[in-house]
Amino acid sequence: MFVTRFAPSPTGPLHLGHAYSAILAHDMARAEGGKFLLRIEDIDRQRSKPEWELQVIDDLNWLGVWWDADPMRQSDRLPTYSQALDMLWDMGLIYPCICTRSDIAAALSAPQEGVALPSGPDGLIYPGTCRDRMWFERTFPETHPRPQTDTFRLNMAIAAHRSDAFIHRIDSAQGGWHSYATYQETGIGPEGRAGRIEFTPEDMTKSVGDIVIARRDMGTSYHLSVVLDDAAQGITHVIRGADLTEATKIHVLLQHLFGLPTPIYHHHRLIRDDQGKRLAKRDDARAIAKYRSEGATPADIRRMVGLPTA
Numbered sequence: 001m002f003v004t005r006f007a008p009s010p011t012g013p014l015h016l017g018h019a020y021s022a023i024l025a026h027d028m029a030r031a032e033g034g035k036f037l038l039r040i041e042d043i044d045r046q047r048s049k050p051e052w053e054l055q056v057i058d059d060l061n062w063l064g065v066w067w068d069a070d071p072m073r074q075s076d077r078l079p080t081y082s083q084a085l086d087m088l089w090d091m092g093l094i095y096p097c098i099c100t101r102s103d104i105a106a107a108l109s110a111p112q113e114g115v116a117l118p119s120g121p122d123g124l125i126y127p128g129t130c131r132d133r134m135w136f137e138r139t140f141p142e143t144h145p146r147p148q149t150d151t152f153r154l155n156m157a158i159a160a161h162r163s164d165a166f167i168h169r170i171d172s173a174q175g176g177w178h179s180y181a182t183y184q185e186t187g188i189g190p191e192g193r194a195g196r197i198e199f200t201p202e203d204m205t206k207s208v209g210d211i212v213i214a215r216r217d218m219g220t221s222y223h224l225s226v227v228l229d230d231a232a233q234g235i236t237h238v239i240r241g242a243d244l245t246e247a248t249k250i251h252v253l254l255q256h257l258f259g260l261p262t263p264i265y266h267h268h269r270l271i272r273d274d275q276g277k278r279l280a281k282r283d284d285a286r287a288i289a290k291y292r293s294e295g296a297t298p299a300d301i302r303r304m305v306g307l308p309t310a
Helices: 016-031 050-063 078-090 101-109 135-139 156-162 201-208 222-232 247-258 288-293 298-304
Strands: 003-006 035-040 094-097 151-154 166-171 176-181 212-214 237-241 264-268
Touching: 003 016, 003 237, 016 035, 016 050, 016 237, 016 264, 016 288, 016 298, 035 050, 050 288, 050 298, 078 094, 078 151, 078 212, 078 222, 078 247, 094 212, 156 201, 156 247, 201 247, 212 222, 222 247, 288 298
Parallel strands: 003 035, 237 264
Antiparallel strands: 094 151, 151 212, 166 176
């Protein structure tokens, strides 16, 4: 069965970009006779507000977007995320990190001041400052349980080579063994691309790096939570923006580390403002609630984002 979802964060109002993604996923599920689910991604407890969650639900209902089960809330699943972190710790794949963003920027810019800093799908690529700390604890994890209040990073070099997300084949064009991901298609209809996103362990190490897998103030991260939650909800198709295409590499890797199924990923175009910038939650002028207050109809919203009205 086709099962997809919409997963907003209740940290501000829904805008036209959210409406496009939600309606697209909802319509695809209905067209396939499948299920559409809602997930409230509220792990950011400082920014998530009950009033924003109520506004999200109200806007979706107004748009004609309905879900087929009670919403899942990430704030209810913290024990699940903690257990997953313990598993990664026992596998020797994560380590505590005390670096701030300014520490990372300083370390990356030290050799050549003024040179553009290397970035990946998770921001600045971590230089590995804390990777070799606590080596004794990582060598004997059974006698050194995971600290509960630290920020943790995934040791990408080890994780990528250990994961069976990569298989090998003879690639005559490259004249030898080549690794690539065993998953998915991307793109939706005539507006998207279809095919496979290829990546190697070396690519993950160099262009992604040691991502934060759990933040001190959250006990998890977007990457960890979304992978576990998609599996828990039985998601078969993930419909989301093209800005998350590169992050899909991370998610496929984690799915294989945990032995979870990999959905089919559809990365759709982004809704942009008049200057071509991707809409963000600070773009209150594009908020669904504002259009509603000015007399717009759900059909008007569909037309604005280029979706059929019937």
